[in-house]
Amino acid sequence: MSETGMTEKKIHVKVNGRDYDLQVSSHMTLLQVLKEKLVLTGAKEGCGMGECGACTVLLNGLAVNACLVLAVAADGAEIRTIEGEAGQEGLSPLQKAFIEHGALQCGFCTPGMIMSARELLSRNPNPTRDEIVEAISGNLCRCTGYEPIIDAIEAVAGRKGGRS
């Protein structure tokens, strides 16, 4: 059914495998709803304009900037955030690799970096180093110089972890 003239809307989303029915304002972004309604604070707001990638989440399997998605437009979507990365057995291989390779310092970019890497590995399990660079080119990091991050993703992709 068409919906017209709404400033508040009920939406249904599945976040990290769990169903939520939420009442949201039409002008709230997906990032705001994740952080403020669901208290999933892993995705960060850096620029708020799709430049930095700190808010990257998976929307129906695709990496997107959650700051550029209206929550009302995500009705019915399946969302995955960094909070869904670790399983019952603990941290995921990606998370472990980030620690092992020193791929984070302040950690602000890390949730977004890992979600971008997660999407890359789901569509391309054996990426080249250039493909890894391309996949995280929308995620800014001001601490690491990127090399350890690329090493970590490369290690999980089944390649040798050292620098090429």
Place this chain on the structure above:
Amino acid sequence: MLWPFEYHCPEKREEVTKLLLDHEDAGILAGGTDLLVEMRSGARRPGHVVDLRRLGGLDELSLGAGAPSFIGSRVTLNRVLESKPPWKCLRQAIEALATHQIRNLATLAGNLCNASPAADCAPPLLVLGAGARVFSGGGERSIPLEEFFTGVKKSALKRGEWVLGVKIPSHPASVRTAFMKKRRIRGHDLALVNAAGLLDPDNGKLRMAVGACAPTPLLFNLDAQLAKASSPDELAGAAWAAVSAGLRPISDCRCCSDYRTDMTRLFVHRIIHEIYG
């Protein structure tokens, strides 16, 4: 924080038209990657946002070199890329546009409707002879892309009109194309200059298009120059003479006008050598 607005998610095309006619301050949401940035910065404060996601037919994507192509207005740039468009210039432009995350949301039609002089998809689609399929109150009409851009962030769409998708005519398999973009950094940045070229040797056709050097992306018909040329250098020189006469570059926060002119000259030479050499 975004300015409050009323959200509409119509299922019929006529409802979109009515909303646009009823509300002068309505904004269309396809991918949202321009709209939300402008709303966030305060450059736009639409009182109504019309989401196209429930309308049928806008996800249609048919690409082929030997037949006309159609890219619906909700088709994202990454979907176009994954479908392997047969024209190198379009692939190169999409790969150079923003970031992977943005391309997962942003649409090809949206890149045109935003009508930025620097829109990366404008030069390749101009040289390919693309057009916008437009829904207006009385039905549908087509606008050739060379008539679509009328100024900075302005298009030939009339009040109440909106874009159903982008049409690209068929081209012979022998067509050669190329796209180049100059930006300040390798990553996410708008074009200082972008340019595309298309050579159709079977039909004696040469087109070049240049972005970010005038209030609108520019298209140049260089068939006459192609007919007279006997070497790539000669053709590049003649092409530059025609292109440079149409440029009106400005100096802004990204670079000065002289730099834009110099880069365009370089791109014209490189593109001609790539597709003609």
